[in-house]
Amino acid sequence: MRRRTGRIVAAAIAATCAFSVVSCSSDDSSSGSGADSSAAEESGVKATGDPVKVGLFNPSKGPATQGGVTSGRDAAVNYINNQLGGINGRPIEVVDCGIDQTAPESTISCANQFVQAGVVAAIDGYDSESQSAVPILTSAKIPLVGQIPFNTATGASADNRVYFGPPPAAFLVGFMQTLKQQGKTSLTLANADLPQAHQVFDGLLAPLGKQLGIDVKSVYYPPAGPNFTALATTLAEGNPDAAGLMTSANDNTCTKLAQSLRSVGYKGTMFMAACTEFIDTMGSQAVGAETYSPGWQPPAIESAPEPAKSNLKVAQKYIDEAGGTGGFYAYGTFSILTDFVNGLNQAKVTDFTGPNVLTALKGLSGFQSFLGPQLTCGKPTTPNCTTEMLLFEVTSDKTTKPVGDGFITPSPEVLKAIPGAA
Structure with a gap:
């Protein structure tokens, strides 16, 4: 993107x-x-x-x-x-x-x-x-x-x-729903070591993964200066079906981590949050990676x-x-x-x-x-006007396509368990 x-x-x-x-x-x-x-x-x-x-x-x-x-x-x-x-x-x-x-x-x-x-x-x-x-x-x-x-x-x-x-939980649920449909059952994601990251990962990601039948692990890195090779090595441990970032403050973090994941030999699905610069930088090495977004982005135009x-x-x-x-x-x-x-x-x-x-x-x-x-908009239980989200797959150099051909609607029953998500 x-x-x-x-x-x-x-x-x-x-x-x-x-x-x-x-x-x-x-x-x-x-x-x-x-x-x-x-x-x-x-x-x-x-x-x-x-x-x-x-x-x-x-x-x-x-x-x-x-x-x-x-x-x-x-x-x-x-x-x-x-x-x-x-x-x-x-x-x-x-x-x-x-x-x-x-x-x-x-x-x-x-x-x-x-x-x-x-x-x-x-x-x-x-x-x-x-x-x-x-x-x-x-x-x-x-x-x-x-x-x-x-x-x-x-x-x-x-x-x-x-x-x-959509609420943050919608991205987690939509992404993991898709992983399950693809026959993938393990996921390791990294995020900057900030208070909100712990709330999202510890309070939402693990419980949602359990509910959806996905073995979820989280890894944290210092926001000011991560060691990307070490982070990639940790993410790749156990060869999870998918690994990467749920959120990223900038594309530079995504690009360096994606390059490091490939350099340590990770062959699974790289999930690179909402980034797209890594697609331009890595070319064919980025094919198969996935990203999310609440709306359409230039690589999928x-x-x-x-x-x-x-x-x-x-x-x-x-x-x-x-x-x-x-x-x-x-x-x-x-x-x-x-x-x-x-x-x-x-x-x-x-x-x-x-x-x-x-x-x-x-x-x-x-x-x-x-x-x-x-x-x-205006639902009494949520500030969000939609739960729909897009998941993109890198299909060739510098292009992506939506997984499922369009917007994904996360399971309402799963979202109901999360305050404000539905």
Whole structure:
């Protein structure tokens, strides 16, 4: 999934940031070109008037940074304000606040900044410490909006929050369901040694594996500097049917681990979280590996149905222009902001307050998300608008196809056992 995008000159990036983003930062990652986006060129509608402010918890600090959130933010704001006509005609302004996912106090500080800034919603940029902000946001009547709640406590309740993608448990269940269907019964996965990783792995992965008949083991590595050869050796012990990463802060981790798994002779199914850069780097060595996503990604563009195929081209165009890091977090952030705006436009919101925004988003039904499935939000037991997820298999150099030809629906009965998952 992870395509690097073309770097734009610093002045152009600065101009884009100054136009529509508060506290904007650039990313120095190099990149290559994306898919042809000529079909995405349209005469757009430019937003005017007073901006509508939204906050963004951006994991741009500390050892577990996610650079794609910044690229996706810049690209989405450009697209929304210059093509979509903003939020019912008014431009969106992102109040960006950098967080360190190893320090909950940074999330708390950002939540307080959003209250002071008068934002109408706070965007969860895949913050594993998002629960730290919930009491502050709820008290101020500022809804929390995202795609996947990386914090299990945040995802356990529907109060004052909406997530356009599936819960983390859906990815675990969907992936293991597929392994079982393929006759695979053992799985070893690694994750950065962070508190939320232990909650997900220890609290969800092992019990779900037992319920689905999969022998599951977990391995942790230091987020600041893993020894990839040692990690790959540990993952390959016992020759599990599948091994790899359930989540990754960046594609570099996926690429180095995938290369190390092959170098130590692992022949099973490599599972590389939501990464795609390793596909470009490893070529035929990556064939057979699997990745997950809540929506369609560039390597599978030829398999994507409409409107996802056209929307991918739009996203690629704007992410290319933004420069910096592409990949899952860039496309995910682009999708969150676009779904947020399209949802409010569909609901015809004109009085922008936190409660009005929350009511509008929870009222979405049969809503076509930008890169994912149709959504129905506002369920009383979950903040997530869907449980559907995509699992991709690398089939040839630099391409993937969805396993099962489309979205996978994890077992509702299994999900019911997990707070907030169904």
